[in-house]
Amino acid sequence: MQKPVKKPIIAPSILSADFSNIAAAAADIDASGAEWIHLDIMDGKFVPNLTFGPKLASDLRPKSPGVFDAHLMVCEPERLADRFAQAGADYITFHIEAVTHAHRLAAAIHGLGKKAGVSLVPSTPLSLIEPLLAVVDLVLVMAVDPGFGGQELIPWCLDKIRALAGMRERAGQGFLISVDGGINQSTARSAREAGADVLVTGAAFFTAPDKAALVQALKG
Secondary structure (H helix, E strand, C coil): CCCCCCCCEEEEEHHHCCHHHHHHHHHHHHHHCCCEEEEEEEECCCCCCECCCHHHHHHHHHHCCCEEEEEEECCCHHHCHHHHHHHCCCEEEEEHHHCCCHHHHHHHHHHCCCEEEEEECCCCCHHHCHHHCCCCCEEEEECCCCCCCCCCCCCCHHHHHHHHHHHHHHHCCCCEEEEECCCCCCCHHHHHHHCCCEEEECHHHHCCCCHHHHHHHHHC
């Protein structure tokens, strides 16, 4: 597994992009110096919104060299893991609240040659994912209730990041800690100091007049 990073990885979410010109949005991400593209997959059931499926990821894949993190905010994510793997996702992140056999799904994702991530909503305690920490490559801490972009970061979610970073250090594990929700110039420093390795940003990125400058500011 990878080691925690010294400077955070920036992962703009195309959920906040203009869906009529997604290719341009991906080009803006790549040109800004951000390393990852975050793909928010929503089914209108696990979260109260509906976004897109694997075809969009497949269509974008040849247009961007960035790392694709497919965040499956869906019921029964095991039904979609292989399709997003085929579409070119590098990380496939599922929600612990949406799956019964989480260890099996993480192993299946690795079997597809992809990195496995697990995510949890603000109300879910870290204890629920602790058994998986030895077998996942990424833990995505939701700092807002998922479903819509543009929300403000819930401050006590930073405590979860700190606790998770401590658990990782004590166990000598190498998973990345990602945070999604309300990340902007005002909150990025707190997220970094709490121990986040990956900062997912949406509205702040796509409304920034100078996206490269924003990326550097988020990195600190």
